[in-house]
Amino acid sequence: MSDLNPCMTCGACCAYFRVSFYWAEANDGGGLVPAQLTEPLTPFLRCMMGTNSKHPRCGSLEGEIGHRVSCAIYPNRPSPCREFAMSGENDEENEACNRARARYGLPPLYKDMLFHTSLEAATSVLTAVQSAPN
Template identity: 30%
Template sequence: ALLDDDGLRHVLAATTDHRAFYDALGAVPFEDGRDPSSVLARKAYLRADREPWGPHLRDALSATQKLLRVVGAFARTDPKSLLGRSAAVDLHTVGGPVHPDESLTCGTCAWRHDSSRSVGRSRCRKHPGVRIDASMRACVRWEAVFDCQDCGACCREAYTAVEVKRTEPVVTRYPDLVVREGKYLHLRRAGERCAALEGGRTPAEQYTCRIYDDRPSTCREFALASPNCLDARRAVGLSR
């Protein structure tokens, strides 16, 4: 997936015993959903994007892509050439390859949002500096619209504390859930999860919040498909 972002998947393929596994991966290597191996792979992908090595890795891959476009143009017509196959990959406006499913568009992606600056224009949460259009063919990082009950990321290990204001109903209605540390109040944790979060113990089971109607403002203000939502989903390996 890291190589896919720059259209380098074929030319920088894994070798030795790992090659068969690599070649067997689908067109979009991270499957959607909460499959445990996909979750682990997305977490590794997130780490590869972090300091100190992330920026250098991205620069190196981007430079390799530019080189490949020049060199690979000479081999485009040779079906056996890895260089040619990589150079033939169509790139999206955002830089990476287009999605293999031609029917998908940015308009159906969970991360497209209306530009706050220009009416009728779109932006992408995953590529904040780039203008996109809802009618564009999707890139390889397309994701179907999801809902919080399949995710729960912000209520589990993506964050470690949920602050509570003293005046919020949860303080009196659910005192067992509120931890006091001096003047600071926060919701109790159950391992890596908020103690009010239920479900999600198997990939098929949905998450629910048992105090949903009385949840603190910290939770109410957390918006679906916002930048924080993307960070949270990346942290738990649900988005890349």
């Protein structure tokens, strides 16, 4: 079993939601997000390039979803990415995280499953949770 953060073997939320934010989070507005990796959305909003499409995938997501992924601009990612909580974090489920994972055939995460990062390990823990006596 790996002790890696589950997000490092997931990436589903980076290829499920439109990642939009106030335009000035980009570095041509004084923020950190590389402007060339964003798309205009409205006069006041931008989104990460590739996320405003029928089959979204952020252009900054590297790797293969469900196996090994990373964010090419992690230190400079926009606020929605910073604020999106992995399900189970702080003992709280995040339905949106689990919905994105389901889109890619990944099992939901509960607080009991943190740090069980492989599909096999997560599935075995899920089975244990589901079959635990009340």
